[in-house]
Amino acid sequence: MTILVTGGAGYIGSHAVRQLRAEGRDVVVLDSLERGDRDALLGAPFVQGDISDSSLVAEVCREHGVDSVIHFAAYKSVGESMTDPAKYWRNNVQGTVDLLEGMLAADVRRIVFSSSAAVYGNPDSLPIREDAPLRTENVYAETKAVMERVIHWYGQTHGVRWASLRYFNAAGASSDGVLGENWDMSTNLLPLVMKAALGASGPVKVFGDDYPTPDGTGVRDYIHVEDLAIAHSKAIEHLDAGRESITLNLGTGRGVSVMEIIRATENTLGRAVPYQVVDRRLGDPATVYADSRLANSVLDWRAKKGLLEIVDSLIRRYNEHREQHESTES
Ligand code: WQD
Numbered sequence: 001m002t003i004l005v006t007g008g009a010g011y012i013g014s015h016a017v018r019q020l021r022a023e024g025r026d027v028v029v030l031d032s033l034e035r036g037d038r039d040a041l042l043g044a045p046f047v048q049g050d051i052s053d054s055s056l057v058a059e060v061c062r063e064h065g066v067d068s069v070i071h072f073a074a075y076k077s078v079g080e081s082m083t084d085p086a087k088y089w090r091n092n093v094q095g096t097v098d099l100l101e102g103m104l105a106a107d108v109r110r111i112v113f114s115s116s117a118a119v120y121g122n123p124d125s126l127p128i129r130e131d132a133p134l135r136t137e138n139v140y141a142e143t144k145a146v147m148e149r150v151i152h153w154y155g156q157t158h159g160v161r162w163a164s165l166r167y168f169n170a171a172g173a174s175s176d177g178v179l180g181e182n183w184d185m186s187t188n189l190l191p192l193v194m195k196a197a198l199g200a201s202g203p204v205k206v207f208g209d210d211y212p213t214p215d216g217t218g219v220r221d222y223i224h225v226e227d228l229a230i231a232h233s234k235a236i237e238h239l240d241a242g243r244e245s246i247t248l249n250l251g252t253g254r255g256v257s258v259m260e261i262i263r264a265t266e267n268t269l270g271r272a273v274p275y276q277v278v279d280r281r282l283g284d285p286a287t288v289y290a291d292s293r294l295a296n297s298v299l300d301w302r303a304k305k306g307l308l309e310i311v312d313s314l315i316r317r318y319n320e321h322r323e324q325h326e327s328t329e330s
Contacts, residue, residue, distance in 0.1 A: 031043065061102065074144075094148075115167070174317070252289075255287055
């Protein structure tokens with residue numbers, strides 16, 4: 001039976017699609033390509049369209065024999081969500097309702113949802129467990145929390161079974177450099193460090209070095225995108241086996257600081273990464289990292305890659321991309 005992957009032309013979605021196909025699963029991708037990259041599909045069956053079109057969702061599910069959905073399609077910029085909130089409420093929340101209605105019309109009742117550790121905001125205690133209070137501090141994070149609740153209630157009212165996966169900081173690229181995120185669109189730390197390291201931008205700005213952390217800079221739980229992809233396949237298996245709906249943290253359980261990332265990049269590249277310490281970014285917690293023991297046990301999954309694999313994969317991605325770029329330019 002086939003898995004419908006919404007947003008499968010995006011950063012994490014495209015890695016999940018590749019992983020599922022490598023395991024011999026049938027997939028079909030629904031993506032508007034508004035922010036996705038058609039090349040990232042690597043030939044996967046694809047329908048261009050929007051999750052808000054419930055009749056299209058139902059038609060795709062029927063035509064492809066879909067029995068479960070992995071839902072990645074959403075806007076994810078914290079800054080944009082605060083300047084244009086309506087866009088986020090409509091696309092992320094209403095879009096999820098429309099997707100679910102399309103699924104029900106085709107009698108599809110299993111969904112793995114791409115949630116985020118952003119729902120925890122600034123945590124009271126560490127590591128963060130799934131029963132920690134939700135403390136959303138921006139519209140993007142709030143839409144993820146609301147999407148979780150919408151899916152939960154479709155479970156209560158329509159028998160949908162679900163797995164909501166709260167990612168900590170997704171990072172890295174495919175180990176062979178073939179897939180990766182669009183560095184021009186990302187405001188996340190790793191792409192910005194890589195651009196500064198490779199001379200594609202000015203110095204990376206370090207948002208504060210006066211936090212109560214070992215070296216004063218912000219600490220996060222960076223999880224390799226290929227580890228995330230495997231977790232999604234395991235979550236589909238969990239639902240296929242008829243097991244309970246569940247919310248799971250996906251992280252490594254280890255915190256890494258901004259300076260540790262800069263130093264690891266310098267050591268790998270053998271050159272200095274230009275950086276400049278500036279004021280803290282409003283709303284940034286000092287330290288965030290996951291308690292992922294529930295995912296470890298329920299999914300029989302654990303993150304296998306660490307910071308060095310993340311940095312190595314990004315450098316390989318850049319080199320692959322540059323050769324392609326130069327070959328198209330020449
Ligand atoms: C990481 C660390 C910054 C940029 C966000 C979203 C979250 C999730 C992941 C989608 C922090 C520091 C960053 C820079 C810096 N996205 N930093 N200079 O804020 O932990 O989480 O992305 O689900 O929802 O909130 O990620 O990469 O922005 O920051 O010093 O130019 O790097 O202060 O300590 P964040 P990030």
